[in-house]
Amino acid sequence: MNTQNRAQILVEALPYIQKYRGKVLVIKYGGNAMINEELKQAIIQDVVLLNMVGVQVVLVHGGGPEISKLLNQVGKESKFINGLRYTDEQTIDFVQMALCGKVNKDLVSLLEKAGGRAVGLSGLDASIFKALRHTDIYRTDYGYVGDIIKVDATLVRQLLDEGYIPVISSLARGYDEDVNYNVNADLAAEKIAIALKAEKFILLTDVSGVMEDVNDPDSLIPSIQVSQVSALEKKGIISGGMIPKVQCCVEAVRQGIRFANIQDGRIPHSILIELLSDQGVGTVFY
Numbered sequence: 001m002n003t004q005n006r007a008q009i010l011v012e013a014l015p016y017i018q019k020y021r022g023k024v025l026v027i028k029y030g031g032n033a034m035i036n037e038e039l040k041q042a043i044i045q046d047v048v049l050l051n052m053v054g055v056q057v058v059l060v061h062g063g064g065p066e067i068s069k070l071l072n073q074v075g076k077e078s079k080f081i082n083g084l085r086y087t088d089e090q091t092i093d094f095v096q097m098a099l100c101g102k103v104n105k106d107l108v109s110l111l112e113k114a115g116g117r118a119v120g121l122s123g124l125d126a127s128i129f130k131a132l133r134h135t136d137i138y139r140t141d142y143g144y145v146g147d148i149i150k151v152d153a154t155l156v157r158q159l160l161d162e163g164y165i166p167v168i169s170s171l172a173r174g175y176d177e178d179v180n181y182n183v184n185a186d187l188a189a190e191k192i193a194i195a196l197k198a199e200k201f202i203l204l205t206d207v208s209g210v211m212e213d214v215n216d217p218d219s220l221i222p223s224i225q226v227s228q229v230s231a232l233e234k235k236g237i238i239s240g241g242m243i244p245k246v247q248c249c250v251e252a253v254r255q256g257i258r259f260a261n262i263q264d265g266r267i268p269h270s271i272l273i274e275l276l277s278d279q280g281v282g283t284v285f286y
């Protein structure tokens, strides 16, 4: 690339830096986009760069594969019901160990190493998330899986105002019981994004976005109006793990977040491309 092109890319970022400076960006970083160290590094660099130019970035992380690995090591099988991990009394401890102990602190270390100032938290700290036991119309038992019903974003807000990058794992305190709950990380990210009135909410995943046909890489739907979602669901276009992600984006937009994006965490620097360039990536909900 010649000098002119390099300069052009930097200049192109200027209006976007001005747009997002001082605004909150919530990124959900899922376990399936964490498997490759090089990619992880690129995501960390994106977060630190955005923080350095004044964007208030909150990183909410998953870590499903790390939890399953730990359970496997202790001889416990992972069981999922409707995409949620069945979480018995022993499993909630392993979820806490994997998410708060391992994934969260690894991300904090990487952010610090890259020159960011990161603080690792879980929804348990300062009761950021309070939850009720998850249930469905069939009264299925999911164990210690929670639905967040209350968010206290005071501490996160204070950390952002001090220039820190809060890194949050998806555990929640019981609202009416003295227990800790395992919460799906997409949902936790959506809730904190709404509470912080984020300018933008990005869900990183392992596909390029919402596609007309999952098996056709050229069928990405670049933008979806929230009112179109039920028609897409009825047509069977949105299925499996994409259903909760789309629902999170719809809810986020309905609650006042202007842009929610589902994008490919496997593309290096996809966060910077989406935020600071003319090129959009993934699927944006508006």
Ligand SMILES: Nc1ncnc2c1ncn2[C@@H]1O[C@H](COP(=O)(O)OP(=O)(O)O)[C@@H](O)[C@H]1O
Residues within 6 Å of the ligand: 030, 031, 032, 033, 204, 205, 206, 207, 209, 210, 211, 212, 213, 214, 237, 238, 239, 240, 241, 242, 243
């Ligand atoms: N229309 C669709 N477009 C893209 N992916 C879809 C679609 N419908 C279902 N999926 C599935 O959803 C998956 C993403 O959800 P999931 O595996 O739960 O992600 P993550 O592990 O990142 O949380 C994709 O890998 C794909 O198999």
Ligand SMILES: CC(=O)N[C@@H](CCC(=O)OP(=O)(O)O)C(=O)O
Residues within 6 Å of the ligand: 029, 030, 031, 032, 061, 062, 063, 064, 065, 067, 083, 084, 085, 095, 145, 146, 170, 182, 183, 184, 185, 186
């Ligand atoms: C209730 C529930 O299923 N919780 C998830 C929490 C982690 C998560 O969501 O991680 P990913 O984003 O990597 O999938 C779990 O136990 O796997």
